[in-house]
Structures are given as structure tokens and as C-alpha cells.
Amino acid sequence: MRLTSSSNLSVKQIVALVLAFCVLGTTDAYAQGRARLSDVDARLQRVEKVLDQSLLNLLQQIEGLQGEVRVLRGEIENLNNDIATLQKRNRDLYNDTDRRISDLESVGSSSELPALDDELAEEPIQPIDDQPVFVAETPAIPQPRANSGSSGPAPPVSPVGANTRAASAAEKASYTKAYDLLAKGNNAEAVKLFDQFLRDYPDGPFSDNAWYWQGEAKYADRAFDNALYNFSVVVEFFPNSPKVPDSRLKIGYALYEQQRYGEAKQVLTGVTNDYPGRSAAVLARKRLQQMTREGQ
Numbered sequence: 001m002r003l004t005s006s007s008n009l010s011v012k013q014i015v016a017l018v019l020a021f022c023v024l025g026t027t028d029a030y031a032q033g034r035a036r037l038s039d040v041d042a043r044l045q046r047v048e049k050v051l052d053q054s055l056l057n058l059l060q061q062i063e064g065l066q067g068e069v070r071v072l073r074g075e076i077e078n079l080n081n082d083i084a085t086l087q088k089r090n091r092d093l094y095n096d097t098d099r100r101i102s103d104l105e106s107v108g109s110s111s112e113l114p115a116l117d118d119e120l121a122e123e124p125i126q127p128i129d130d131q132p133v134f135v136a137e138t139p140a141i142p143q144p145r146a147n148s149g150s151s152g153p154a155p156p157v158s159p160v161g162a163n164t165r166a167a168s169a170a171e172k173a174s175y176t177k178a179y180d181l182l183a184k185g186n187n188a189e190a191v192k193l194f195d196q197f198l199r200d201y202p203d204g205p206f207s208d209n210a211w212y213w214q215g216e217a218k219y220a221d222r223a224f225d226n227a228l229y230n231f232s233v234v235v236e237f238f239p240n241s242p243k244v245p246d247s248r249l250k251i252g253y254a255l256y257e258q259q260r261y262g263e264a265k266q267v268l269t270g271v272t273n274d275y276p277g278r279s280a281a282v283l284a285r286k287r288l289q290q291m292t293r294e295g296q
Contacts, residue, residue, distance in 0.1 A: 153198035155211075155233045160203050160240075167205045171197075175206040179213060187217040208234055208241035215250065224254040245271060245280035252284060261296040 167175075178193035194214035201207055215230030227250065234247040241247075252267035264287075271284035 153195055153202065155237045156203045156207070159237050160207070165205055167201075171201050171204055171206060174200065175210060178210070182213055182217050187221050190214070190217045208238035208243050211238070212241075212243040212247055215247070219250060219254060222257070224257050228254050245275045245278055248274075249280040249284050252287065256287065256291070261291060265291065265296075 174193070174197045178190050178197055181193060182190035191214055194210050194217070197210050198207060198214075201210075211230050211234050215227045215234070218224075218230060219227035231247040231251045231254070234241055234243050235251070238244065248267060248271050252264045252271065255261075255264035255267060268284040268288050272281045272288070275281040
């Protein structure tokens with residue numbers, strides 16, 4: 001019996017020890033699991049923090065880009081409005097200039113322009129020796145130009161006298177189409193249409209005007225060499241044209257823009273001497289006064 005009791009005690013002790021080891025093993029595994037979960041949770045928090053910061057930065061960048069887009073749209077609208085205003089102003093300017101020049105071409109004396117003359121006589125013009133007006137030597141056939149895309153028209157074979165031929169309907173329509181483009185500020189397309197017009201009607205009643213206004217389109221695009229060519233063609237080949245005074249004036253302007261001040265003075269002085277009281281002479285005097293102020 002003692003042996004049995006003793007044996008039973010030993011078994012109980014063994015079972016207790018086994019259970020104790022199991023509990024200890026379970027506790028250790030549980031502790032390790034919790035440690036791992038804590039580590040995973042910490043890593044997830046760090047990842048979430050990084051993602052949150054990245055998303056915040058992206059949202060801020062998106063908001064900034066949206067603000068820039070709104071600003072750019074506003075600027076585009078303002079530019080479109082400015083372009084429309086400039087085109088209208090340019091069209092009105094050309095129409096008004098052409099009308100006023102036509103009206104003033106019939107003026108024969110300076111007494112008919114008192115207001116303009118008084119306004120521009122604020123400073124005396126220094127006397128300049130008479131020199132021949134700049135006119136290009138016999139103009140050669142123009143070479144191909146970037147703004148026309150093809151060879152330009154040739155001037156008439158010889159100077160054109162008074163033209164009494166009536167323009168045909170097709171000729172008027174062709175000229176009007178080119179001039180309307182110029183009035184709208186579409187200078188490049190106007191140059192192309194004037195090229196075609198001058199090929200089709202090289203010595204018609206509108207040819208001198210076409211050469212002149214094509215020169216104005218080139219001048220507006222600051223193609224001063226090409227503009228000089230056009231204005232010189234008017235002076236040399238259309239000596240009876242009412243556009244000669246304005247062509248000589250614009251030759252002076254183009255020379256001024258090219259900083260060829262001595263030649264510009266000669267041309268502008270010739271305009272003031274040859275066309276007293278005309279609008280071209282008034283404008284030439286104004287530019288000469290400007291050059292005097294600038295010390296040119």
C-alpha cells in the first residue's frame with residue numbers, strides 16, 4: 001500500500017510538472033505573439049503616418065495646381081479680350097487713317113490744317129540741307145520671303161502714268177479681301193493676298209494702293225527691309241499716285257526704325273518741303289521733332 005501511495009504521489013507530481021511546463025510554454029508563446037503583434041502594429045502606424053503625410057502633400061500640390069490653372073484661365077481670358085480689343089482698334093485705325101488720308105489728299109495749303117500744324121509746332125526743326133529722297137535703285141524682282149511663302153510680285157515694267165481704267169468687280173473684290181485682312185490685323189495673310197492681287201493686276205487702278213498697304217503690313221510686322229522695297233516701288237513706278245507722299249513718309253519711318261537716322265532725316269525733310277500742309281508733311285515734321293529731342 002505504501003508503494004502504491006508513493007507511486008500515486010509521484011504520478012501527481014509528474015502531471016503537475018508537465019502542466020506547469022505547458023503553462024509556462026503557453027505563456028511564453030503568448031508573450032512572443034503579443035510582442036510580434038506590437039511590432040507589426042508599430043510598423044503599420046509608421047506606414048500609415050508616411051502615407052498620410054504623402055497624401056497630404058499630394059492634396060496640397062493638387063490644390064496648388066488647381067489654383068494655378070484658375071489663374072492661367074483668367075489670364076487667357078484677359079489675353080483673348082486684349083487681342084479682340086487690339087484687333088478692333090487696329091481695324092478702326094486703318095479705316096480711319098485711310099479715310100483721313102483720302103480727305104487730306106485734296107488739301108492744297110497749310111492754312112487748311114491749323115490745328116494739326118499748331119499742335120506739332122511745339123519745337124523748331126533744325127534746318128537740314130536738301131538731299132534727294134531715298135528711293136531704291138530700280139527695284140529688282142523680290143526674292144522669296146518667309147512671310148509670303150512664294151516669290152513676290154514684280155513691279156510694273158515701266159512707271160505707270162495716270163490710270164483711268166475702271167476696276168473690274170473681280171479686281172475690287174480681290175483688293176477688298178486683302179485690305180480687310182490687313183484691317184483685322186492679319187498681316188501675314190494680307191501680304192499673301194496682296195501678292196496674288198499684284199500678280200493678277202500689276203498695273204490696275206488699285207495696284208499702287210496694293211503695293212502701299214502690303215508695305216504697311218510688312219512694316220507692322222517689323223520687316224523693314226521688305227517694307228522699304230514696297231514703298232520704294234510706289235515712289236518709283238507710280239509717280240502720279242496719291243500714295244507717294246505717304247510712301248515717302250513711311251520710307252523715313254522705316255529708316256528711323258533701322259537707326260539709319262541721317263537718311264531718315266533727309267527723307268522726312270523732303271516730305272515736309274514737298275508736301276506742305278499735307279498729312280504726310282505734318283507727320284514727318286512730328287518725327288523730325290522727336291528725332292531732335294532724342295539727339296539724333
